[in-house]
Amino acid sequence: MSEIIKNPRNGCALHGALKTVQEIKGAVPVIHANAGCGVINYFAGKASSGGSSRYSGYSVPGTAIQDRHVIFGGASRLREQIKNTIKVVNGDLYVILNSCESAMVGDDVDAMTREIVDQGEPVVDTLVAGFNGGEHYGYEHVLADILSSIDGVKKSEKNTDPKLVNIFGIIPGKDPYWQGNLEEIKRILEGFGLRVNTFFGPYGGVDDLVNAKNAALTIAFSKWGELPAEKLKEKYDIPVLLRPSLPVGAEQLRSLADSIAGSIDIDKDEVDKFLAKEEAYERDLLYRAREDIIENDLSATAVLVGDEEQVIRLGAFLTEVLGMEIYAAVITDLLKKDEEHKSDNIEFLKNIAGNIYITSDQKEIEDIIRSEKPEVIFGSSLEKKIADKFDIPIIETSYPVFEKLILNKASAGIKGEISFIEEYVTVAKKFKAEKKSKLLSYIKGEGRESSAETSQTVRNVRKLSLVTG
């Protein structure tokens, strides 16, 4: 029934929901769980590249339930905690996140929420027990639950704005570049003459959640955006556009614009003008990078490791623009067997990679890399060890990234495309330089005392001579 996953890169549903709520300005999470549940998420996040979110660390409001709350029920402890939280933390919306414990004990959280809502407080609740699913499940369910109950606690008229779009599917904290990507996709959609509910980060907030019903279209940029998008469709009849991934490069921007035009009215001239500008910008910078791209031999063979959206986005770019060959793609956002999603992106994946694997187990991923023998890896810091072992470069594109701070750098759109090229060339150059210095020191006879190091250098030299012919 159960198996061990080595170094899993996904937390539980509660963690996904917590990450999500933490990044909505004005929303306050209240965890109904034992103390450890929230803290694990904190430690996992801390080790990674995204900085600290709002209410991070030990300061997330929570019930910290104990044995007696399991025995006698934790509902009254929750009531106390919500009241205290409202007193000490200013918020526009309080979101109760229910864990495994509250689900198993069967606390009547709905009744508790109704009671507090009746007193005029904006509170919603959601069940994101870890046994229900992983982090991605937590993201889609907390959003869907908030969107289905927010009307009851934050009343407003529905007033459809024909230029307003909702965007979902970019999970805060789960893509190291989520913030930059949100900003970039917002910039692009605004370039098309649209207005955007981003929900997360400095431009988002509870207002976006309230306004979501006024949008003319919802775009889901990964399968994880589907559920909240469908919820809005069901409640407010807002059409849904399902995209397998964020766009990267001008050509994909055009395809996005075309598919949006298929759903709502956008000003064709405005879009064309914007795209022409973007294309010129892209051409200009790629042209400037041309020698670096050629000299550093970027068109190598690769293995890609990441969530499905990242793999599709990056894979299409690497194969189509850089002409790389992707031996294998490893998809790390696992679907549970009984989870239904409309999006079926297997055709996209087949066009990208020779072999497709689905796992988030570090050992399995290492075995895949070992057998595929790529010249470069695009993945997370967890793949660094195997990259070092095989002496190949690794470009960190998916969660977790350990030795960096990434705030608003993008990996999608045009800006993301350019900074991805920067990153790739930088890693390749550094890798080459290190090899060269290793070779030089070997020739000069340094470090020959250490036999382990020598044999490593000899291997490097052999590989290098193969590369240089």
Next chain:
Amino acid sequence: MAEKIGKHIAIYGKGGIGKSTTTSNISAALAEAGYRVIQIGCDPKSDSTNTLRGNNYLPTVLDSLREGNKIHLEDISVKGFSGVLCIESGGPVPGVGCAGRGINAAVTLLQELHLFEEFKPDFVLYDVLGDVVCGGFAVPIRDGITDRAYVVSSSDFMALYAANNLFKAINKYAPSGGAKLGGVIANSMKPGYHREIVEDFVEKTGTSIAGYVNRSIDVQQSELYGKTVIEAKPKSAQADIYRELAKYIARNDDLVIPNPMGVAELKEWARTWGDRIYDIENGVVGLAEAI
């Protein structure tokens, strides 16, 4: 676990089958015979020891735990008939919280309070509620808390079904140190085929009968006085039945791991008995031939 002080016996059985009545009478009979006895009611209803202590108020272990004060053994135990130490685990109000976890926590707390070291019992009887519905209720037969379980059953199918479920739990936990089965206590026996049904059941499941307890008006009467039969009607035949049963349980070290029937097998077994009873009631064949 440390060396066990006394014999620890869990009593299971379908709801309302007579667990508390039978357990209390066994406790009373053992105490009367000079043994040191503790009876722990593992049931949120907290009515297990009523007839041992004349229905007097006794705060439950979990009531004290809920209040969060420091708990002393004196606060949650009282001596009843013949010095039987009465304890009720208690539990959450119906529909809230987790009673299974509650029983688990109460038993753990009693161990932490060194109940057994202090009282030095010869026998500890755990009167466990209803069917084994989830892991929480199997706690007394798991983890080495008790080493033997008895199940109270009548000849009714649902009572035997519950007994069979308990057998499944024992079967699962006994190999890793859980309790084994001491036997089936056949309760509410009336004249007719009732004994035969239970006897057939124990034979099929590789178990045995610890004793037969008749259905008797003495039991109900004593209960109304807030007493066990042993206390209220010490000279009655029913009191002697309980004394016999207590003696058997005190001596019996013949513990088994039962072979529970599968669901289909149990249904099939019940069906054949259904046919036989029909025939008996309608005088198609005589009882002797039916068996």
